[in-house]
Amino acid sequence: MTKASSAADLYAANLERAKPLLARLRADGIGHFIGGRTVASSSGATFETISPVDRAVLAQVARGGAAEIDAAARSAEQAFRAWRDISPASRKKLLHKVADAIEARAADIAVLECLDTGQPYRFMAKAAIRAAENFRFFADRCESARDGLNLPSGEHWNVSTRVPIGPVGVITPWNTPFMLSTWKIAPALAAGCTVVHKPAEWSPVTADLLVRLAHDAGIPPGVFNTVHGYGEDAGRALTEHPAIKAIGFVGESSTGSAIMAQGAATLKRVHFELGGKNPVIVFDDADLERALDAVVFMIYSLNGERCTSSSRLLIQDTIAERFIDKLAARVRALEVGHPLDPATEIGPLIHQRHLAKVCSYFDVARQDGASIAVGGTTHDGPGGGFYVAPTLVTGAGAAMRVAQEEVFGPFLTVIPFKDESTAVEIANGVRYGLAGYVWTGDMGRALRVADALEAGMIWLNSENVRHLPTPFGGMKASGIGRDGGDFSFDFYMETKHISLARGTHNIQRLGV
Numbered sequence: 001m002t003k004a005s006s007a008a009d010l011y012a013a014n015l016e017r018a019k020p021l022l023a024r025l026r027a028d029g030i031g032h033f034i035g036g037r038t039v040a041s042s043s044g045a046t047f048e049t050i051s052p053v054d055r056a057v058l059a060q061v062a063r064g065g066a067a068e069i070d071a072a073a074r075s076a077e078q079a080f081r082a083w084r085d086i087s088p089a090s091r092k093k094l095l096h097k098v099a100d101a102i103e104a105r106a107a108d109i110a111v112l113e114c115l116d117t118g119q120p121y122r123f124m125a126k127a128a129i130r131a132a133e134n135f136r137f138f139a140d141r142c143e144s145a146r147d148g149l150n151l152p153s154g155e156h157w158n159v160s161t162r163v164p165i166g167p168v169g170v171i172t173p174w175n176t177p178f179m180l181s182t183w184k185i186a187p188a189l190a191a192g193c194t195v196v197h198k199p200a201e202w203s204p205v206t207a208d209l210l211v212r213l214a215h216d217a218g219i220p221p222g223v224f225n226t227v228h229g230y231g232e233d234a235g236r237a238l239t240e241h242p243a244i245k246a247i248g249f250v251g252e253s254s255t256g257s258a259i260m261a262q263g264a265a266t267l268k269r270v271h272f273e274l275g276g277k278n279p280v281i282v283f284d285d286a287d288l289e290r291a292l293d294a295v296v297f298m299i300y301s302l303n304g305e306r307c308t309s310s311s312r313l314l315i316q317d318t319i320a321e322r323f324i325d326k327l328a329a330r331v332r333a334l335e336v337g338h339p340l341d342p343a344t345e346i347g348p349l350i351h352q353r354h355l356a357k358v359c360s361y362f363d364v365a366r367q368d369g370a371s372i373a374v375g376g377t378t379h380d381g382p383g384g385g386f387y388v389a390p391t392l393v394t395g396a397g398a399a400m401r402v403a404q405e406e407v408f409g410p411f412l413t414v415i416p417f418k419d420e421s422t423a424v425e426i427a428n429g430v431r432y433g434l435a436g437y438v439w440t441g442d443m444g445r446a447l448r449v450a451d452a453l454e455a456g457m458i459w460l461n462s463e464n465v466r467h468l469p470t471p472f473g474g475m476k477a478s479g480i481g482r483d484g485g486d487f488s489f490d491f492y493m494e495t496k497h498i499s500l501a502r503g504t505h506n507i508q509r510l511g512v
Contacts, residue, residue: 007342014121014340018111022058029060030204032068032228033211035075036221042067047230049204052118052348053339054383061204064229069196069237072225076167076194077243079222084164084192088143095139095190097217099132102182105213106132109206113178114339116205118348118386121340123302124176131182131210137468138190138488145191145489148496155505162493164192165269166245169238171231171259172207173250174200174350175305181210184248187488189224197226198238200251202351204228231255239263246270246491250307253432253477271481271491273307273473275406276434279427280310281449283420284319286439287461292323294463295412296330298437300390303346304410305354307478308435308457308464312403314423317416324373324394324414331374331412334390338382346410348385355386358409361402365393368400370413398426406432420445428454434474435464456482 029046031038045063050056062068083091102109106128113124148160170184177199188195199207211226227234239247239262246269249259256272263270280298282291298310315323339347349355355378362376375391390410396403402413417423427436436455440446446460456474459465466472469485481491 010121011338011341011343014111014114014342017107018115018340021108021112022115025059025205026057029062030208030228031062032064032072033208033215033224033226034068034072035225036215038212039068039071041065047201049116049202050351051115051385052350053115053385055352055385058116058205061201061228063234064227065233066237068227068229069198069234069241072196072227073167073169073238073241073243075222075225076196079220080164080167080194083189083194083220083223088145091190091192092139092142094218095135095142095186098186098214098219099135099139101213101217102128102132102135102210105209109178109209111340112205112209113176114347116203117174117177117350118339119176119302119305120344120347121342122344124339125342127176127179131179133468134179134182135186138186141485141489142190145493155502157500157502159498159500161496161498162191162489163496165492165494167194167196167243168246168248168492169196169198169241169244171198171235171238171247171249171251172200174203175307176302177203178206178210180250181207183483184250185210185224187483188248188492189219191489191492193492194223195225196238196244197224198234199226199228201228201230235259236262239268240266242266244268248491249273256479269491271473271483272479273481273483274434274477274479275408275432276307276309276474276478277312277404277406277430277432278308278310278435278437278455279312279314279453280437281314281417281423281427281439282316282319282323283423283438283440283442283445284316285441287441288319288323290461291439292326292330294437294439295327296334298463299412300331300334300346300410303349304390305350305408309408310435310437311407311412312427312430313412313414314417314426315414316423317418320414320416327414328373328392331390331392334410336379336381336387336389346390348381348383348387349409350386352386354408355388358388358407358411361405361407361411362391365396365400365402365413368396368402370394370396370400370402375410398429404430420449424449424452428452431477432474433476434478435459437463 337344375389379387381387471482473482
């Protein structure tokens, strides 16, 4: 069997797998999951979730508000003490069962994610596996979650420990929603917290599947709840609810600011992973073929709808012309198509409004005086959905809007630079600070630039390769706090200091 015929067979199999899944979605709709059961909104309100592939309605979704958030928060509050107090070994076993359940439905999750978000199958085929890995990683840390430090002093034995903070709210985005939801929810559950999840309204399908899989795997009622709805009602009610002790949010920077203000009255702890306008800096002594592969992958994979995408290419002027020529040829060759086709490299964007936003930057680029070397149009893709041509903008200056603002699509802006100091100045000259990528054969320069970049995560001579124990997060307008390993537990848990006296130190006597 040839590679092409194998891909065609898989595409056909994916289309067949989708049929019963879609029929069930359309027949049953999507409800909230509160206290271990599926419920409708008390108002009866619903909204439609639309497939970006063909603009067809996937399901009617219960639209929650303050009443549903209150019910979910109270359920999480009632379940908290029992979940906190079960043995870490029992919690570990349950979270591994959730991972098993995710792996058993991996093929269905991939197909549903493709149809609900437009993400290509070649990436979503691994989404469920990565989600299961998230649960396994944090499951294995249940037994060390409370670990602290030994800090002895002369007359006291000082130790620290951690305890779960309580019920938490998790608000997740629409790009790769299944995997990103587990990245937040798994450590919260492992820490001993209970969860109210508010998924993005543009991608509710796999969020509903996740909470039901967790319940079926044995997570007790009330420990993990999901409420669907819009940010202005369900989201706001969650961030303001007094029973919710912390909010973990992934999304736009402006929304993060609003959440911080909404949670201020109840002194909520917040963790934000927000926007990015990440630079990839390519010096003339780099391995240019590997750098080219990484540049293309980190902006055009996942439809460019990823916070860590390298959406600004800073290229040294001595190699700019020939590198851009090769880059343009690669961009022209990208395969835009149906997300269930394994040959597809770029699928449709998530929503009509997001398509309009990305396309608006075509005119912005031209008005600013940049050139659109490739793309700059919508694309007539299969199904007639929200397709856009992968776009490459050249001749840009560092102050242009296309070099400053997050487009969040398959849209790359190229900015030439002269030397190291100029590259760092351009890289840091935006409001964001999530990630940075540096390509050079000079390790001294790589380390100098990494130290100077205003970004929470930096990869040298590499694309974004996640290692689960490492800290994930940004600075400036890109966020507050870090995910990953024990960094996640620092957010979902309170640190306590306990001091044990030896019984020999002097205590001042007053009133004698």
